[in-house]
Amino acid sequence: MKVTIKTLGLAAAVTLATAPAMAQEKLKIGLLLTLSGPSAVLGQHARDGFQLAMKDLGGKLGGRDVDVIVVDDELKPDVAVTKVKGLLERDKVDFVVGPIFSNVAVATHKPIVDSKTFYISVNAGPSNLAGKSCNPYFFATSYQNDQNHEVLGKVAQDRGYKKVYLLAPNYQAGKDALSGFKRHYKGEIIEESYVPLNTLDFQSELAKIASMQPDAIFTFMPGGMGVNLVKQYRAAGLADRIPFLSAFTVDETNLPAQQDAAVGMLSGSNWAPNMDTAENKKFVAAYEAAYNAVPASYAMHAYDAALLIDSALKATGGKTEDKDALRNAIRKAEFKSLRGDFKFGANGFPIQDFYLVKATKRPDGKLETQVSEKVFDDYTDAYAKECAITN
Amino acid sequence: MTATLFFIQALNGLQFGLILFLIAAGLTLVFGVMDFINLAHGVQYMVGAYLVAAFSAWTGSFGWGLLLALPTALAFGLLLEVLVFRHLYDRDHLEQVLATFGIILFLNQSVKFIWGAAPLSVPVPEVMSGSVEIMDGLLYPVYRMAIIAAGLVVAALLYLVVSHTRVGMLVRAGATNASMVSALGINIRRLFMIVFGFGAMLAGFAGAMVAPILSVQPGMGDNILILAFVVIVIGGIGSIRGAFLAALLIGLVDTLGRSFMPNLLRLVLDPSAASQTGRAIAPMLIYIFMAAVLFFRPSGLFPAKR
Known part of the structure; x- marks a missing residue:
C-alpha cells in the first residue's frame, strides 16, 4: 500500500x-x-x-x-x-x-x-x-464592535429620548455594548441592568421596565437570549409602548425563531438584506x-x-x-x-456607512431587517486614532 | 406601585421555582433512591422541549404535541436507562459523572445534528395566548399562570403517589435502605427503572412547558442542571417535599434578590454604589443561601429519613 x-x-x-x-x-x-x-x-x-x-x-x-x-x-x-x-x-x-x-x-x-x-x-x-x-x-x-451600538445611541439622542433603560448580559461584550451606546447618547440612563450570561427568562426585568416607564430600552442580547427577550417583551405588551432598540439581537440569525414578535423592532447595522x-x-x-x-x-x-x-x-x-x-x-x-x-x-x-434597520415581514412571509435610515456616513471607529500603523 | 411590583416578582419567582421543582423532583429521586448521580438529567429537560417543538410542528397543536411528547420522553428515559445507566449503578460516583457527562455532549450534538443549531420557537397554545394586565403597563401572559397551575398540580399528584400508594412507599423505602427493600423480595432494579423513567418524563415535561416561553436550543439544559442540584442539596437528597420547598425558595430568592437587592442596599449605600453592589450580590444569593443551609443543616432542610 x-x-x-x-x-x-x-x-x-x-x-x-x-x-x-x-x-x-x-x-x-x-x-x-x-x-x-x-x-x-x-x-x-x-x-x-x-x-x-x-x-x-x-x-x-x-x-x-x-x-x-x-x-x-x-x-x-x-x-x-x-x-x-x-x-x-x-x-x-x-x-x-x-x-x-x-x-x-x-x-x-x-x-x-x-x-x-x-x-x-x-x-x-x-x-x-x-x-x-x-x-x-x-x-x-x-x-469595530462598538459601532452598531453607537448607531442606536445616536438614534436615541436624535429622537430626544430622555430616559433610557439599558440591559445586557454580564460579560465583557455586554459592558462594551452599553459603553458603545453611551458614546453618543447624553440623556439620562435610569437603569443599567446586567443579567447572567445565558439568561432565558426575562420576566422580572420586564416587570422592572414596566414600572420604570423609560422612553426606550437599549439591549444587546445575542443568540437564544435575544430570541427569548424579544418574544417575552412582545408578550408583556411593552413592544407597542416602549421602543426596543438593540444590536445583534434582532437579526437574521434570530428572526426565524422570533417571528412576528420582532416585527418593527430597531437595530443598528452596516448592511441589510434589502439593500438595493x-x-x-x-x-x-x-x-x-x-x-x-x-x-x-x-x-x-x-x-x-x-x-x-x-x-x-x-x-x-x-x-x-x-x-x-x-x-x-x-x-x-x-x-x-x-x-x-x-x-x-x-x-x-x-x-x-451605518444604518438604522427595522425587522420587517416580507410578502413571502420570511422576516428580514430592512434599512430604515442612514445614521452615519463614511464612519470611522473611535479607536482608529490610537493605531500607530502609518502608510 | 412597589407592592404590585413585589407581587409580580413573587409570581415570577413562583413560576421559576415550580419549573425547577419539576426538574429537581426526578433528580432527587434518582440520586436518593439509586445513589446515582445523573448529570444527564438536564439534557432530558432539553429533549422534552425539542420533542414538544417537533410534535407540535407536526400536529399543528401544542396540546397534541405535549400529549405525544410526554410518552416519548418517558420512552426515551427508559431507553437511556436500559442502554447506559443500568450498567453504572454499581460503579462509583466519578464513573457515573463521567458517563453521564458524555451523554450530555452526545445529546447536545445530536439535537443540533437533527434540528440545527439555531433556536427553535414553539407557539403559545391559542387558548392561553392572552394576557392579563396586573400592573399599570405590564401584561402578564396567561400561559405563565398555566405553568404555575400545572406545576402545582404535578406537585400534588407526586405527593399523593409518593405518600399514599404502594409504589410510593417502595420508593420511599428504597431511598432509606435499598438493600433491605431488595431483601424483602422487591425487584429493586425494576423499581429503579420506573423511577428513572418518570424522573426523565418530569424533566421532559418541564422542558415542554417552558418551550413556548423560552427558546428551544442545544445546551438549554446545562445551566438549569446546576440549579437543580442546588435545589436537591438544599431540600435534602431523596426528599420530594424538600425538593418542592427548596425549589420555591430558590425561585423566590433568586428573582426577588435580583429585583430588590439594589433597592434594599440603597437604604445603607448611595444609589450608584447600591446598584453596583446589588448587581454583584444578586446572582450569588442562592449560593450564599445554599452555603448557609449546609452550614446549619448539612443534610438539607428535609432529608429523607435514614
Missing part, C-alpha cells in the same frame, strides 16, 4: 512538472468559525457566505485554485489557538478568515500575525485590535436558494472577505510571497462590497 501511494505521488509529481498550467500550488485559506454550541448558527452563516462567494467566483481566488479548510473554534479561545497552530504549521495557510467572537480573535491574533499570515475578520472587531494593538496583518470586513444594489440582490437570492435562510450580516462579511482576497490576488498576479505587495493590494479593497461604500482605514477596519 505504501509503495502504491509513493508511486502515485511520484506519478503525480511528474505530471505536475510536465503541466506548467498546474504549476501553481493551491491557495490555502483557513476558515476559523464557531460551528458548535448555542452560537453555532452565526458561524454557519459566515461559512455559507464564504462558500457562496467561492461558488460565484468559479472556485478560484485571483485565478488560483483554492483549498478552504474549515475549523470549529468551539467558542473556546484555547481550542482556537490550538487549531490555528494546526492551520499555520501543518496546513501552511495563506489567509485565516474568521472568527465570530472577539475573545477568539484576541487569543488567536498573536500567533497568526506573528507568522506573517493575513488575518481577515468576518465579525469580531475588539477595540484593542482596532486601536493600540492594531497590526498590518489584521483586517476586518465587518466593523445589483450585487446584493443576487447574493441574497442565491443564498436563500442554497441555504434556505435569509443571510445575516455575518454571511455578507464572509462573502466580502472572499471578494477582498480575490481582488488582492488579482492585483499581485496570484502571488502571496511578497507580503508588502499583497498588503497594499488588500488595502486598496478594489472589489464591489455588497454593502456599497467600502474602504479600509489605516487600522485595517472599514470606513463605511
